[in-house]
Amino acid sequence: MSYGKIxxxxxxxxxxxxxxxxxxxxxxxLLPGMIWGxxxxxxxxxxxxxxxxxxxxxxxxxxxxVLTAKDLPDLLTGRLVYDMPVLAIDRVRFIGEKVAVVAAExxxxxxxxxxxxxxxxxEMPAVFDAHEAMNPEAPLLHPDYRSYAHAPEKFFSDIxxxxxxxxxxxxxxxxxxxxxxxVFEHTFSTPAVHQxxxxxxxxxxxxxxxxxxxxxxxxxxxxxxxxxxADVIELPEERIVVHLAQIGADFGGKGSxxxxxxxxxxxxxxxxxxxxxxxxxxxLMAGNPRHPTSIFLRTGVTEEGQxxxxxxxxxxxSGAYAAxxxxxFVNIPGAKDAAGVYGTPHxxxxxxxxxxxxxxxxxxxxxxxxxxxxxxxxxMDMIAEDLxxxxxxxxxxxxxxxxxxxxxxxxxxxxxxxxTLAAAVKASSWNQPKSQPNRGLGLAVSHRLIGxxxxxxxxxxxxxxxxxxxxxxxxxxxxxxxxxxxxxxxTLFLPLDQVRVETASEIFKTDSGSGASRVTxxxxxxxxxxxxxxMKLILAAGAKGLGCxxxxxxxxxxxxxxxxxxxSLSLVEVAKLGGDGKSAxxxxxxxxxxxxxxxxxxxxxxxxxxxDPETGQIRLLDVVTAHDVGTxxxxxxxxxxxxxxxxxxxxxxxxxxxxxxxxxVSTLNLGDYKLPNIRDIPPLTTVLVEEELGPAPFHGKAIGxxxxxxxxxxxxxxxxxxxxxxxxxxxxxxxxxxxxxxxHRGGKG
Amino acid sequence: MTHTIRLNVNGKEHTVEVSSRRLLVDCLRYxxxxxxxxxxxxxxxxxxxxxxxxxxxISSCLALALFADGKEIVTVEGLAREDRxxxxxxxxxxxxxxxxxxxxxxMVVTAKALLDENxxxxxxxxxxxxxxxLCRCTGYYKVIESIQGAAAAEEGGG
Numbered sequence: 001m002s003y004g005k006i007x008x009x010x011x012x013x014x015x016x017x018x019x020x021x022x023x024x025x026x027x028x029x030l031l032p033g034m035i036w037g038x039x040x041x042x043x044x045x046x047x048x049x050x051x052x053x054x055x056x057x058x059x060x061x062x063x064x065x066v067l068t069a070k071d072l073p074d075l076l077t078g079r080l081v082y083d084m085p086v087l088a089i090d091r092v093r094f095i096g097e098k099v100a101v102v103a104a105e106x107x108x109x110x111x112x113x114x115x116x117x118x119x120x121x122x123e124m125p126a127v128f129d130a131h132e133a134m135n136p137e138a139p140l141l142h143p144d145y146r147s148y149a150h151a152p153e154k155f156f157s158d159i160x161x162x163x164x165x166x167x168x169x170x171x172x173x174x175x176x177x178x179x180x181x182x183v184f185e186h187t188f189s190t191p192a193v194h195q196x197x198x199x200x201x202x203x204x205x206x207x208x209x210x211x212x213x214x215x216x217x218x219x220x221x222x223x224x225x226x227x228x229x230a231d232v233i234e235l236p237e238e239r240i241v242v243h244l245a246q247i248g249a250d251f252g253g254k255g256s257x258x259x260x261x262x263x264x265x266x267x268x269x270x271x272x273x274x275x276x277x278x279x280x281x282x283x284l285m286a287g288n289p290r291h292p293t294s295i296f297l298r299t300g301v302t303e304e305g306q307x308x309x310x311x312x313x314x315x316x317x318s319g320a321y322a323a324x325x326x327x328x329f330v331n332i333p334g335a336k337d338a339a340g341v342y343g344t345p346h347x348x349x350x351x352x353x354x355x356x357x358x359x360x361x362x363x364x365x366x367x368x369x370x371x372x373x374x375x376x377x378x379x380m381d382m383i384a385e386d387l388x389x390x391x392x393x394x395x396x397x398x399x400x401x402x403x404x405x406x407x408x409x410x411x412x413x414x415x416x417x418x419x420t421l422a423a424a425v426k427a428s429s430w431n432q433p434k435s436q437p438n439r440g441l442g443l444a445v446s447h448r449l450i451g452x453x454x455x456x457x458x459x460x461x462x463x464x465x466x467x468x469x470x471x472x473x474x475x476x477x478x479x480x481x482x483x484x485x486x487x488x489x490x491t492l493f494l495p496l497d498q499v500r501v502e503t504a505s506e507i508f509k510t511d512s513g514s515g516a517s518r519v520t521x522x523x524x525x526x527x528x529x530x531x532x533x534x535m536k537l538i539l540a541a542g543a544k545g546l547g548c549x550x551x552x553x554x555x556x557x558x559x560x561x562x563x564x565x566x567x568s569l570s571l572v573e574v575a576k577l578g579g580d581g582k583s584a585x586x587x588x589x590x591x592x593x594x595x596x597x598x599x600x601x602x603x604x605x606x607x608x609x610x611x612d613p614e615t616g617q618i619r620l621l622d623v624v625t626a627h628d629v630g631t632x633x634x635x636x637x638x639x640x641x642x643x644x645x646x647x648x649x650x651x652x653x654x655x656x657x658x659x660x661x662x663x664x665v666s667t668l669n670l671g672d673y674k675l676p677n678i679r680d681i682p683p684l685t686t687v688l689v690e691e692e693l694g695p696a697p698f699h700g701k702a703i704g705x706x707x708x709x710x711x712x713x714x715x716x717x718x719x720x721x722x723x724x725x726x727x728x729x730x731x732x733x734x735x736x737x738x739x740x741x742x743x744h745r746g747g748k749g
Numbered sequence: 750m751t752h753t754i755r756l757n758v759n760g761k762e763h764t765v766e767v768s769s770r771r772l773l774v775d776c777l778r779y780x781x782x783x784x785x786x787x788x789x790x791x792x793x794x795x796x797x798x799x800x801x802x803x804x805x806x807i808s809s810c811l812a813l814a815l816f817a818d819g820k821e822i823v824t825v826e827g828l829a830r831e832d833r834x835x836x837x838x839x840x841x842x843x844x845x846x847x848x849x850x851x852x853x854x855x856m857v858v859t860a861k862a863l864l865d866e867n868x869x870x871x872x873x874x875x876x877x878x879x880x881x882x883l884c885r886c887t888g889y890y891k892v893i894e895s896i897q898g899a900a901a902a903e904e905g906g907g
């Protein structure tokens with residue numbers, strides 16, 4: 001099909017504001033009389049707080065308030081389960097936990113005062129590894145977990161420190177293994193990695209004289225943030241307004257309140273607006289990184305090479321709190337993909353989310369998917385080799401088909417994995433003879449179900465004839481606002497510049513915000529439906545103005561036109577006429593999609609690389625990423641999602657690791673924590689396997705969390721192909737490769 | 750201890766009282782209200798705080814405000830002329846050279862300095878010059894396309 005606005009390669013609507021510096025992020029909010037908050041963090045991983053002496057700090061110049069837990073309500077908070085104090089109450093559970101907060105005239109003064117706060121601790125035994133934390137003798141981090149607000153009983157476990165145990169099953173796992181000729185067992189692990197957004201978390205709170213609490217916060221779910229904040233500061237939601245600022249990227253990490261409750265308490269105490277901005281060191285020490293994960297896979301395969309059983313045990317190190325997990329089961333959804341893209345009749349997946357004395361983990365683009373895909377796709381190569389099968393043919397033989405079920409998902413229709421995999425292989429040098437020593441090829445395939453949830457909008461025909469689209473979804477960088485503009489313009493047959501997307505959170509009661517590759521799908525549908533309803537109102541008002549029946553008018557060239565005569569009205573004129581009773585022409589709509597479509601999206605990648613046998617350095621020679629896509633709404637933004645996600649996948653595979661030693665993060669700045677830079681980018685070929693059958697408006701599909709997932713596994717498989725060394729953990733950095741090659745040679749010699 | 754410094758920012762003279770340890774990024778953002786310049790890593794790695802000092806890109810998070818005394822500073826707010834975007838800014842929009850936009854002020858300022866020095870850079874030259882600017886959103890492919898696009902656009906044109 002051809003469309004007018006859909007499919008146009010468009011620069012983003014907020015582009016001019018962003019390239020001129022006019023765009024305001026939370027840290028850019030400057031208010032008269034604003035002061036600064038800074039927190040003192042725990043230097044110990046697990047300790048009782050015996051005493052805190054703040055007297056000296058309180059007397060220092062420029063210090064306006066010093067607060068500890070005793071100054072705050074005795075409440076806990078979290079994105080779903082409330083298990084985290086705003087400031088540590090009697091006990092600290094990780095290095096970096098907030099213990100006290102200072103408000104000062106400027107940040108330097110606040111920083112100076114922190115050094116004068118004296119905290120007496122009594123150290124307690126700590127546990128850092130998730131598996132060790134599951135031992136009966138391990139110290140318990142949260143003995144009262146079951147009493148915490150919103151802790152879901154269904155997922156309680158008797159295993160120590162496991163706060164959530166989720167099981168996904170298909171078929172009968174014992175029966176499956178009984179059918180198998182051979183059973184393979186593999187274990188893999190991946191480290192904590194930071195989202196790496198360049199904007200550290202920031203919060204600003206200003207309390208109006210009438211008690212209204214104004215909040216600016218780096219949070220992609222402002223409606224939910226208001227609800228959570230209301231609970232933890234004990235105010236009705238109606239008193240709180242969350243103002244939407246630009247967000248300096250999210251990648252899953254910007255869904256919590258972070259320092260907003262502290263800003264509120266400081267603002268209340270001092271009567272001044274308060275800003276808190278985390279330093280990047282604080283981000284790396286106490287942000288909410290991707291979970292360190294270990295994945296155990298047990299795979300049953302028939303004599304013919306058919307996978308008949310897959311058992312998986314996925315252990316996520318949750319860190320000291322579960323507070324950063326937003327999903328109802330308080331675990332990591334990606335674990336359900338532990339059977340990969342392979343039709344497996346008998347599956348059992350157990351995911352354990354485990355407390356340990358480390359930085360609390362959170363969501364990062366495709367949460368859990370990357371970890372589990374690294375395991376699944378590495379194991380596919382290993383099993384194929386053991387069986388003497390070609391690794392591509394072994395995959396092809398087992399791919400999902402129409403009618404197959406996926407764990408935690410629907411019975412699939414329109415399965416396009418074979419086409420996607422074939423396209424990736426075809427665009428690569430897979431079928432060419434191996435060129436040189438130390439070079440290798442690897443492939444990996446993944447899928448991702450589209451996200452569901454709630455989305456809101458309010459559409460208004462304004463007096464100037466433009467359509468105002470109000471959304472509570474902030475622009476986190478994904479291009480969501482541009483897409484919403486396109487969908488409304490397309491639906492109303494209007495030029496793009498006649499549709500203005502603006503943000504507002506206070507008029508909406510509930511909303512899922514940005515995440516889970518949801519916005520184009522759920523948010524797109526709600527604006528599309530609202531635009532359809534607004535069109536009806538416009539036609540009705542126009543017909544009334546033209547003195548005819550509604551079925552005698554059409555919308556043409558941006559005007560309401562009588563089909564039987566020359567009479568017509570512009571949108572400016574229609575707006576002046578208004579709707580019934582001269583009210584504005586307006587549609588407010590909430591869409592709640594609890595169930596997703598019977599469809600998923602596939603990604604297949606082929607990586608070619610070269611290992612320097614002397615240094616262990618890996619050079620990516622070529623990357624092919626193939627995607628099963630529907631109608632592409634904005635090709636520029638779509639490709640941007642693919643490229644950005646891919647490089648994050650490269651970082652996960654080759655570079656990134658939040659090193660944690662005895663609970664202490666040791667990569668505490670962006671010099672030590674390596675994000676890929678412009679010289680790390682590989683030559684990239686993107687293949688789009690297009691068909692107009694997606695579930696989003698105009699048959700679009702999700703793309704935001706696709707390209708990031710299989711890259712780590714494709715790299716690991718290519719390294720094995722190049723030098724014969726199998727890595728069971730990421731990242732595969734030069735140092736690791738160097739030592740592995742030394743050992744490999746030693747073993748051979 | 751406070752000092753009085755004079756600096757020219759985007760063609761405008763300012764006299765500011767700053768403490769000895771005031772950083773240039775804070776002076777620009779909070780003393781002058783020019784919040785277009787961003788602070789990311791605070792250790793001179795990410796490049797979000799890049800400004801031009803006498804035409805050369807520097808990390809304003811590492812420079813003391815005192816260091817800018819008597820200097821000419823250009824920030825992202827100083828690139829557009831009379832509501833007309835600089836070709837680098839326009840190209841970053843047209844070629845998708847940013848997503849969330851937090852690194853963009855530093856990116857466009859750094860790219861502007863590159864094209865001032867080398868109007869027709871190769872991809873390798875772009876990579877060499879831009880490696881001090883981190884972007885987590887784009888994967889850099891469209892940053893390169895944006896800079897090439899800006900180089901190809903006529904001087905002063907959109």
